[in-house]
Each structure stands twice: as structure tokens, then as C-alpha cells.
Amino acid sequence: MADFEIKDLRVGVEGREILKGVSLQVNRGEVHAVMGPNGSGKSTLSNALMGHPSYQVLGGEVLLNGQSLLELQPDQRARLGLYLAFQYPIVVPGVTMANFLRTALNAQRGYDGKDKAKAIGPKEFRELLAEPMNTLRIDKSFLSRYVNEGFSGGEKKRAEILQMAVLRPTMALLDETDSGLDIDSIKYVSESINSMRGGELGILIITHYTRILKFIQPDYVHVLVNGQVVRSGGSEVADQLENTGYSEWVDEPAAAAAVAEEV
Amino acid sequence: MAVAPRINVGDDYKEKYGFFDPENYVFKAKRGLSPEIIQEISWMKQEPEWMAKLRLRALDIFRKKPMPTWGADLSKIDFENIFYYLKSSEKQSTSWDDVPDDIKRTFDRLGVPQAERKFLAGVAAQYESEVVYHSLHKDLEKKGVLFLDTDSGLRDHPELFQEYFGTVIPAADNKFAALNTAAWSGGSFIYVPKGVKVDIPLQAYFRINAENMGQFERTLIICDEDSFVHYIEGCTAPIYTTDSLHSAVVEIIVKKGARCRYTTIQNWSTNVYNLVTKRALAYEGATMEWVDGNLGSAVTMKYPSVYLMEPGAKGDVLSIAFAGKGQHQDAGAKMVHAAPNTTSTITSKSISKAGGRTSYRGLVKVQPGSSHVKSFVKCDALLLDDQSISDTYPYIECDESEVTIGHEATVSKVSDEQLFYLMSRGISQVEAETMIVNGFIEPFTKELPLEYAVELNRLIQLEMEGSVG
Structure with missing residues (x-):
């Protein structure tokens, strides 16, 4: 059994079935990419895996290290080691990044406001942040800003990866992490992700375009079309897509150019 | 009784x-x-x-x-x-x-x-x-x-x-x-x-x-x-x-x-x-x-009030109200501009939960002869569920033409998206809601001496936990 296993997952939104039986297996240390055109179910996949309440699971199973996830709340899934880097990170006014990161870390450590020994100390917190903030070129002043409020596209995505670096999940879902990124940001973000790559971490990159895959080489690529995986293979699948686009499956004008866009 | x-x-x-x-x-x-x-x-x-x-x-x-x-x-x-x-x-x-x-x-x-x-x-x-x-x-x-x-x-x-x-x-x-x-x-x-x-x-x-x-x-x-x-x-x-x-x-x-x-x-x-x-x-x-x-x-x-009696006087009201089950917080402010060149601001933040009701009731009054008055009123209400109520009664009485009076009011709900985002980081629902509420009243909290700010955040946490279920 793989460390992260999606078995025949079927998911609906507002009564419409979007994912029609998706199966994937990701082992620790591996990087997988799920590629697909607009409307193929990419966002549904990432949201359903994390447990967004608007997505109804109609069937199937998801296991992380043998533990079934689908009955669990998003926070329970996160505490088991699942992480989602959001395509559109959410603004939380009045809550500083520092407070947010500290609360998330403490939640992961099982600190419930009572047993102070479990809470992260100020020094440990600073040390934990130092390296990823450096790699991601994030300034210290960033910690006193409110969560995602007034962040540029690049800052939002870098913040998502910073959270990932701090929380150290065993399975990370990166949802369109390269969208809205300028070329510098994509370098910093890739550098940070590549430094975490391997070891205990499994990564699933969800993307329309091949751009990010030039910075983070996937071990496996899966093509998602109309709610189903239609092809799986090595990184050559991405190269192929860059030439042909999704035209094999969908009627997409200038598809090849679209897949390689923004490179 | x-x-x-x-x-x-x-x-x-x-x-x-x-x-x-x-x-x-x-x-x-x-x-x-x-x-x-x-x-x-x-x-x-x-x-x-x-x-x-x-x-x-x-x-x-x-x-x-x-x-x-x-x-x-x-x-x-x-x-x-x-x-x-x-x-x-x-x-x-x-x-x-x-x-x-x-x-x-x-x-x-x-x-x-x-x-x-x-x-x-x-x-x-x-x-x-x-x-x-x-x-x-x-x-x-x-x-x-x-x-x-x-x-x-x-x-x-x-x-x-x-x-x-x-x-x-x-x-x-x-x-x-x-x-x-x-x-x-x-x-x-x-x-x-x-x-x-x-x-x-x-x-x-x-x-x-x-x-x-x-x-x-x-x-x-x-x-x-x-x-x-x-x-x-x-x-x-x-x-x-x-x-x-x-x-x-x-x-x-x-x-x-x-x-x-x-x-x-x-x-x-x-x-x-x-x-x-x-x-x-x-x-x-x-x-x-x-x-x-x-x-x-x-x-x-x-309704804390300030009567601005002479030129250059300034009045500020910054208030929060939290109403849980069975509570009605009818709070607000009153600013009476009785002299020219006076300024006032009212910032009201209210939170209603579990059927509680918050009302903002405020008056900005500009008396004749009080020219060049500036006043700004901002009321934000946050509703934590569908049973809770918030209402606003802003009154403006102005007998002078050269004045600047602004009013802004918002009502919002804790969104599923915010909760999902915070919970996806391992934070429990109650703690996530508490964070959102504390973030909402942050403009108030930051005006308090540190010890009171900490205490207030803790009180909000108690309120959030206490009335669950």
C-alpha cells in the first residue's frame, strides 16, 4: 500500500459529479503532478482531499499512512500530515502571520492552551522560520502583517510555501502554485520546495501548465480530464503535453501554446 | 420576580x-x-x-x-x-x-x-x-x-x-x-x-x-x-x-x-x-x-458621548460588543459638535452569536455655527450564525453646511472559506472562529494596554467555547 492512496474517488459539487473515480498512489519522497485542462476537476480534487465542506464525497477512499481521511474534518487531516497550498489563499483580517503560524504549529503539537510545555517557545519559533524565510526571500516585517491581506500574488504563494516549510507535512498538495507568480517568485518557491523534496515528504502538484514542472521535476505525471485520470507516466508525459496540449481529449484551440504558456 | x-x-x-x-x-x-x-x-x-x-x-x-x-x-x-x-x-x-x-x-x-x-x-x-x-x-x-x-x-x-x-x-x-x-x-x-x-x-x-x-x-x-x-x-x-x-x-x-x-x-x-x-x-x-x-x-x-464645546476639540469612540445567547447589546456613541473645527470618529465593532443581538445606535449632531466639522462613523457587524441579529440606527442631525460627515457600515458572516483555510492548517473549528473574531476586533484590542488585550482575547475565547452546543 502506498503512503498516500486515492482509491476510486468520486466527488460532487452542488449535485453534479465532477470527479468520476480517480485513483492515485503517492509514496514518500515522490513528486507527482496532476495536469489537466480547465474544468477537468483539478480544484475539486485538492479541495475534496483537504475536506472543504462544499464538496460532497460520493464514493471511494483516501488513505494517508493507512489512515482513512474522508470522514475527518480538515483540521484533523492537517494534523495527520496533509497540507494544501491554496490556489487562492484567503484573507483573514486582524490576524498576523506570526500568530497564524504559531497557532497552527501549536495545534499540530496538541497544545490546547493549557499544557504550556507543548507550546512552541519564541526562540524555537524564530529558528524554525529563519531558513525558509531566507530561501523564499520573505522579509521579517511580513510576520506582523495580516494573513494574506494586501499581499501581492507572489507574496501569497510564497506565504503558502512558508507555512508548508514550517508545518512539515508528510503529504503536500500544491494547487496551481505557479499561477500569478512572477519569475523571481517562482524561482524562490521552487527552490524552497526542492529543498523539502525527498525524505518523508510526498508531493502532488496540481497544475494546468507545465511551467512549474521545469523548476520542480516530477517523478510521475497524471493527466486528469473530465474527472478521470486518462494517462499516467513519467515526466515525459509533461513534455508531450507541452507539444500537443490536451487536444487529444478536449477540443481546445491552440492547446499546445496554452499548456506551455507563460514559460 | x-x-x-x-x-x-x-x-x-x-x-x-x-x-x-x-x-x-x-x-x-x-x-x-x-x-x-x-x-x-x-x-x-x-x-x-x-x-x-x-x-x-x-x-x-x-x-x-x-x-x-x-x-x-x-x-x-x-x-x-x-x-x-x-x-x-x-x-x-x-x-x-x-x-x-x-x-x-x-x-x-x-x-x-x-x-x-x-x-x-x-x-x-x-x-x-x-x-x-x-x-x-x-x-x-x-x-x-x-x-x-x-x-x-x-x-x-x-x-x-x-x-x-x-x-x-x-x-x-x-x-x-x-x-x-x-x-x-x-x-x-x-x-x-x-x-x-x-x-x-x-x-x-x-x-x-x-x-x-x-x-x-x-x-x-x-x-x-x-x-x-x-x-x-x-x-x-x-x-x-x-x-x-x-x-x-x-x-x-x-x-x-x-x-x-x-x-x-x-x-x-x-x-x-x-x-x-x-x-x-x-x-x-x-x-x-x-x-x-x-x-x-x-x-x-x-452610548458614550462627547460634547465638543470649543474649537479644536476631538472626540473618539471605539467600541466592541459581543452578544451571545439571550443577550442584547444596544450600544453606540453620541458626538455633539457645538463648536467649529471640531472632529469626531466613531468605530463600532459588534459580534453576535447563538441568537444574540447587537444594535449600534449612534448620533452625530452638528449645532448651528459649527462649521468645518469633520466626523466619521464606521460600524462593522460580524454574525457567527443564522440565528443571531445585528441592527444599526445611525442618526445624523446637521444644522450647518460646511461639514464633512462620513458613514460606513458593513455586516459580514464568518465565511466557510476562512474557516476552511484556517482549519486546513490543523486549527480546530472553535479556535479558528476565535481567531477570526479576535482578528475582527483587533483595531479595538490594539488600543488596550497589553495585559488587557491578552485578557480580552482570552475572554473572547471563553465566550466562543462556552456557548458551543
């Missing part, structure tokens, strides 16, 4: 604030209100004749004035069932060791002496009707700062009382101002001399212990020219199934160039009617700031 229990703040309030002491009082007046009881209170206090007469006149006004029906539902208040005066201790102490044991333990549990040692320049502790403990840093005393309970203030400084008492809020102002003027006891009297800045806050803590208690503290603050003071008050009470009444009057005079900040963290138990009149007069270039936090009580009606 039989009233359905309104206990809903959870066991945490009970444990932390909701405990009570056995009644072991020096004097407890009969229930109800009569000229005899008023005379008795005045006699016990050995007041000057004019004050006794003022009380009786005020009682008359109280009886003649109808109950206000424009705001929260007050129809269940039974004035005859209330104890109007309760003296818990023979004398006032300046050392905690001299405070009767029960009462000292109470304030210990509430953390008052600890706070005093850490970060306060002076402390008053009122228990039922009388102030039982009082202190002020020696260096402030030397500078001529007066910080006394109001009874002692009247006794020791009759000339200031004759000049100012009841001038900002006359007995006839409203029914509850009349009630307070008739039955007042305790409260703080502060005088800050010209040019003196009291850099560390002064604090008063008001505690109701007995069932069906009426607490009517009366506060008078005079900031002389170019002075500064920050006064903080906190309030709690045990949880009973029948009602108590808290009806305070706070009068403040801020003279030329002075600044006064008045911070309240009101956390009454949910059987308390909290009907308070607070008003300040701000003179030339003076600044009055009300920082008003309302978490507790069954019903609160409170």
Missing part, C-alpha cells in the same frame, strides 16, 4: 467570575426604592444637605419619567425587587490586608492586586455599593492628582462637587441618570492638575456579589488644562437566575489641551441589566477617547 435563567456563558465564567461570597454585610437596605431609603443612604454617608436634596429631587424625576421604549426591552426590570444600598465593609482600606477576608479573596481571584503590582498607578475596588480599597502612587499624590472614591471626593472637595457634579449629566437627562443621581454610591473621583500627565493607567474594578443588587456608582473626572489620564474600569458579577441592575453615571470634563482616555471592559454576568450614561465635555483642543468593550450583561444600553 420569576425570570427564566439566562446562564449561557458556560462553566468557565462561573469558575472565573461567577462565584459568590456569603453575605456578611454591615448594612443592607430594604428592597425597593422610597424617599426613606434615599434619605437613609444620604444619612449613612453623612452628606451635605444639598446632596440629600438633589437625591430626593432626582427620585421624583425618576418616578415621573416613563421607561424608555426606543431601545432594548426593559419591561422585565422590577425596581421594587432591587436592593439599592449594600454596605459590605465598615471602612475603606488602603492596604489589602485590611480588607475583609471574603472580599479580599474575591479580588484576589479576579486578579486585581496582581494587576496593581504590575502595571497600575492607582486602584479602586468597589464591592456592592461602597469602595472597599483604594490606592494611588505616592508621586502622583505629590503632583496633586486626586484619585478617590466619589463619596470621599464629595466629603474632601465639596467646592469641586458643587461646581461640576451633575452639570455634564443632570438628573433629568434620562430615567436612569435620575435613578443614579437618587441612589448613587461609590465610583471614582479623579482630578488631574494642569499639565500633569498620568502615564500609567488608573483602574477601578466594580463587583456585584449579592442577588438582586443594584449598583449605582457615580464617576466624576476632571482633567485640567494640558493634563492626561487613562482610566480603566472592569466589572463582573456572580451568575444568578434573577436580575441585578447596574446603572452608572460617568461625567468627564476635559479642559483646554487635555486628553482623557476612558477604557471599559464590561463583563457582567448575563443576569445583569447594564444601563449606563457616560458623557464628556471637551474644550479647546482637548481630546476625549472612549474605548468601550461590552461582553457581558443581559441587556446593555450605553
